[in-house]
Amino acid sequence: MTLSPVNIILIGVFGLLGIGLYGLLTIRNLIKIVMVLQLLVKAAIIGLVLAGKVSGQIDLGQSTAATVLVADTMVAVVGLALAVQIRLRWGTLDITALSKLKG
């Protein structure tokens, strides 16, 4: 297996994915979780463009990546706004404590 650029980027995509999943499993701060989601999305974008290049359809790869970028930015923005509101209302950003809230 040669270390061609494409292979390296593939390792990069899966590596970022793995780090992001590890973060989702271990992090308890809500804002940090939003950041980790952003990280996963970056991995996805690189993966999409890479797939476009490898299969020869660069246009498709780019346009899908642009779509995903916009959508997930919206996710991050709304997630941050929610995190702010939660902090103001309940005073904590720990998702373990937030799971136990009633009402």
Added chain:
Amino acid sequence: MVNPLILTTIFLPWLGAVAIWAIHDRNPRLQHALAVGFSLLAGLAALAILPFISSQETAVFSLTTQSASPSTWGSLTFVPDAMGVLLTVIATVIGSFAIIFSVEYMHGEAQLGRYYALILIFIGAMSGLALTGSLLFLFFFWEITALCSYALISFYNDDPKAVAGGIKALVITQLGGVGLLGGALVIAANLGSYDIPNFLANSQALSPALLAFVAFAFLIASAAKSAQVPFQTWLPDAMEAPTPVSALIHAATMVNAGIYLLFRFYPAFASVPGWKTAVVVVGLLTAFLAALMAAVAGDLKRVLAYSTVSQLGFMVYAIGVGGVFAAQFHLFSHAVFKALLFLAAGAVIHSVGTRQMDRMGGLGKEMPFVRNVFIIGALALAGIPILNGFWSKELVLESGLEGGPQWAYLFMLATAGITAFYSMRMVWMVFYGEPADPSRHVHDAKVAMRVALIPLAFGAFTTWLLAGPLSNASALSLPFHEIHAMSTLEFAIEILIAPSTWITVSIVAIGLLIYLLRGKLTWLSSRLAWLKFAAQNSFGFEKINQFIVAVIQRSASLLRKTQTGQLNWNLAALVGCLVIILMIVIWSV
């Protein structure tokens, strides 16, 4: 010509259900009238199918597209053969009697719309079940009858016992329904269609292992639906239902669906090794144990429920030894006399207000009409000559002597004796002896009840005369079952000259005498006290039920701990499943 009639028997009751539900409970008289009207019309339509009995399949509604390949659901076909039309006639005609009876029984009760609608939906579904030629639609109608049964058992939904009984019936019969669905899917996957005549013709096309699987799956489904051992615990608890419901659903109709299933698929499964023996054992155990339980029960409807289970055991035994016509004939007689017994018991319970027999007693003087019809039914149940129960039970035992193992025949003979014993006990405790409460005020049955009871009592005397036409129709329209057609006279002579008949009659007489002379036989009852104790605790089957329920509840509360509600754990489960799915995908590609 037969298509509109078939559709009428199914959809007219459903239309009636919608109509009754739509007019709400503001107008109970209209509800009673509509219910009676719709069910009578359905009964007439079912009787009108009788001249058209044939083995020809009539496709009514086909979901196939332009291409020739069959669609996923198959077509809704109907086969108006003798067994199907018999069950349809029983369902609709006895259904109309039960509804006529309900006019008086449910007078002044609340929520009549729900009651009548459910009964009518049930009647339509039962007709569909009996007449359909497609396995998938058989399952569909089977499930509708289970739903209506559950809803009607829990009709008095303020009573926790009724609700518990309904849920128990639903769970046990639905577990059996899984067997039916599994078998149907295996058949469809291997033969390419859900068609029943097609399966009966090509049953050898399935590999022996698959055929055995389907045979035993169908046996489980019918044992659960017909309350055979080990699934018999739901029927006695289902007696919380209003009595006309018990008469229709749990005596004459729905429990016959299991027998119908075994009957219809008998030609395909008879060659499976061990199947017939299993059926004989199931029928035998059920008949014997249920008869013992009936002999010690104190609740009138429970005695009748156990008696139903026992008589169904007779029918299952008959199928197991190869006497399929005997089973069919006994099903017919049993439907008539059991409905008669239940409705008469309903009249008694409605009047006295309790179901416990030790609080009745001496009612014969005050309710002569009910006493007379009840005695007719009890004599038919016991198998006294001339009444229809005698002829059909003799036919069952005779085919058992010819086709089955000898030890099984001896047990069934003993069961016939016990049947006579508890029938006599039932009649005596309710109608004779000293009244438990001399100050009570009871009235005899009024018009609506009498109108329902008289035809049934008449039938108990006369339906055996239809044995000849029934066997003719069966031989004609059921080509795979190899039924030997004889006229009624030939049947009668054959039964009367067979030695087994007279053995049975003497055993029945012994059973009756044992009850009448019970004062002098106290030494026997004290020796059999252990048996009485076991029978009163339903031979441990209730304990098994409770154990299963407890195990399920405990494992459910253990599994509850995996639902932590924490995001991290949910995501860990997600990632874990992702790993598993990836492994599956990669290893299969």
Added chain:
Amino acid sequence: MNQPIYYLLLVIGSFFCAYRMMTSKNILSAALYLACVSAMTSAILYMLGATQVAVMELSVGAGLVTVLMVYAISVVGKDASDPAPIIPRGFAALLCLGTIGILLWACLPLIPVSGSRTAQPLIITLWQGRVLDVWIQVVLLFAGVMGILGLLAEQAIRKPDLNHTTQTGK
């Protein structure tokens, strides 16, 4: 520019920044590490040939999202809540390594299809080939903005309460 060494550097750099982002105690520095990851992602995209998306990624990821994060952190306060995870770290690492391992084992080595067409400008692809996507994005943006306005409006009213925050249902 197409030599493997540059790609290797970018990938390893993004791994490092991602890891630092997750394990830093200060949320603000985590946000800045995220911006670094965005920048490196943008560089990778550029070297893969998707120039327009690289520019979009840089401006959105390293610009917009980072600014929003910093704003949110300023409102929330730099409470150093970084509790220990409830799942054992080794188990989580095992799961993630398992996923990556299986994926890498299945997908490597990648062989690009030769003879690709020349790329159209992105704008033509989007507005002609994927018009539906674009309109869905417009609706999404609109909805997102409305949502933010709604959420932040309430925050604007409640902001003076920060000193006397009632802690209900902790």
